[in-house]
Amino acid sequence: MGSAYLINLAFNGVILGLIVALAALSITLVFGIARFPNAATGDVATVGAFAGLAVTATGGGTAAILGFGVLTAAGLSLLFYLILFRGLADKPPVASLIASIGLAFFVRAVLTFFVGHNQQVYPLPIVRAVPFGPLRVQPTDLQVIAVAVLALAAVFALLHLTAIGRRMRAVADNPDLARASGIAATRVLVVMWLCAGALAGVSGTLLGIKTVVSPEMGWDLLMPAFAATILGTIGNPVGAVLGGLLIGLAQELSTPIVGFTYKIGVGFLVLLLMLLVRPQGLFAGNALVR
Amino acid sequence: MEAYLLAVAVIALIYTLLTLGLNLQYGFTGLINFGVVGFFAIGAYTSGLTVLAGWPLPVGLLLAALAAALASWPVGLLSLRLRIEYFAIVMLGYAETIRLVVTSESWLTGGVRGIAGIPSTSAALGLQADPTLVTFAITLAAVVAVILVTRHLIASPFGRVIRAIRDDEDAVRALGKHPGRFKVTVFVLGNAVAGLAGALYAHYITYISPDQFVSLLTFYIWVAMIMGGAGRIGGAVVGTVVLMVFVEGSRFVRDVMPGVAEVEMSSIRLGVIGLALMLLMRFRPQGILGTKGNP
């Protein structure tokens, strides 16, 4: 029992960690370029998950859930930039942070007003788990892993292989450059917000596939995602992903010790310990932001 | 009607205490405390349990403030060295963690069922008077005391340094003063006030459960403080009054629009608070009553 149980927990931890990593990467991109921690990230993910739910009503499968969820989240993210965050860019970052909390509340309010507070699940066919040695693997788990890894890879490819991605990294390194280059910076911001929204959308829909869809899911995802972001040094994309995996593993593997209720508190505990030992994060040095 | 107004006034005064504490932290020192509700909860549970165990009310109130202060000291010491955005996030998580502990440790806190039958202020003091009236008197006295202490503090050399920290922390360091010491003091002090507010709340409502201590309350207080104008003591009072008119007014909306269920009403309240935060940040970060140039 012992080691098999742990292996299954670790496997779950990796899946959860990838979902957290997607949200953390979204937060770190926004922080690196727009320079504030976006508390609305979780609720954009929630909207993505609900958009996926809407598509299942017309008979859509996993691909349709993901596609529609991601598009909706990306579009919403851009919209929020245009109507809210763009106007706050010349104010201190604190203003954007507080506004993003207001936005998170507002989005959740609209959702709960129209769909209520109930938990829902995607009507996907139930597939029997396949044993791999001690590990019991759901085929959907493999899908979730594959999609998460692909989405992460796509964003890193964008950051490192395309001209706009290189410009994003340059803007993150040097905000004065962003101000000097004017129009180019606007394009960078548009692409960044689309990207951040899409990542949140992937995170939300995958969380919905793995667990349930509820209006509070995004807000609950926010703390571990923030913890992962800080753990991996805020503004550092690679750090955010590794931080996410670490938080996911820590949460799952600590379950036998702390029990189910305190599981969500583990991310916070890891964050506090981390800040005590190494307040600049694990991966300071090659961060987007110095 | 009079009884209703008095009841609203008690809640308004309790919120005013919270706003005053936050105003000291954010308005005067620039600390982003997103964990107000956590310290409010610690105060409520501490005093509720203490008085239930047979201790007199003043001991409960004192312990409530002390417990909230103690709970904020290590986390403040640890995280006030951090960048301001990190600190904000840590506080948000801390409040959620406190709620988690309150929910899980049911041997002490009753878990999700909460604690019922907390002695009201007048019962705890052995008085025959109307508990609402007694709570009103005590809370009003607390508000006045906190305002007087805050005014003295702001005018003192200590107050001068914390206002300087709000304006520019690096410049304070360049003058050979450690901002950290001042920030931790202000943080602990403001949270002690929140703890006291929580205690008064527990002895007024006489029933507490984790549902009453959600993050939304923290941002009620933020909206009240920003509306009134951060960094102005009178603003805290005015902002809280405006907030109460909204919160209580939203109850009457249901009488006017009978089709709206309570669940929908809570969504509307959440949405309006969200909208208020966004609009205030976008258009009036200095507050509705504040003048430009006073951040």
Add this chain to the structure above:
Amino acid sequence: MSTAELAVTGVQKRFGGVTVLDGVEFSCPADGLSGMIGPNGAGKSTLFAIITGFQAGDEGRIRFAGRDVTGLSAVERVHLGLGRTFQVPREFGSLSVRENLMAAAPGQSGENLLAAFLHPGRVRAEEAAIRERADAWLAFLNLAQVADTPAGRLSGGQRKLLELGRVLMLEPKMILLDEPFAGVNPVLIGEIAGRIRELSARGIGFLIVEHNLAALAALVNHMFVIDRGRLLAEGAPAAVLADPAVREAYMGGAA
């Protein structure tokens, strides 16, 4: 060499792959009037931050007033008598001009919360003394007429003077000025330079980083030139500015 001096040896600093400071060495008397120039990107600002303790160098040592201060924090260096101003003035905008200076006074017992409430008499007496000192410096800096104005409303030049006043409240041995003339009109430049000269005569040392070469050369007795993270030249201002290597560094930077 006296012990009362500022000495920088072998200071290196890299950001990512870029070497900003590459073994800078120099020393200046703590009671002298020295200037530091160099083309944009030469590393002056970074060096300034490392000397004052706001950044840590990768290698090298800083000595001040006979002590190795390399490991000391910015706050501790201030306590040893090393004051600084900022390139973009960082006044406390919502405090009055007088409050800005009063906030700077060291060793105030009223900064302790308990003392502020328990010993009002002592605090009041201290406040009166600090206020007198602040007003004296405000008069010296020609800021007396704006003493009660919020510092955020001052002009650029007045903010520079205010920052100088704030540092003077610390009674420093030496003050590092970061571009005191930047964005200041010529009349006020003359006024600031005059005040610096007078303070220097009273025994306070200065090291001034500045882009306005003419104004700096007219003010200081000794000049250091930094280029590409190293000390390129030093000496009397006229000689330094005539140095072909210095001219080339500036031309190269401008081209």
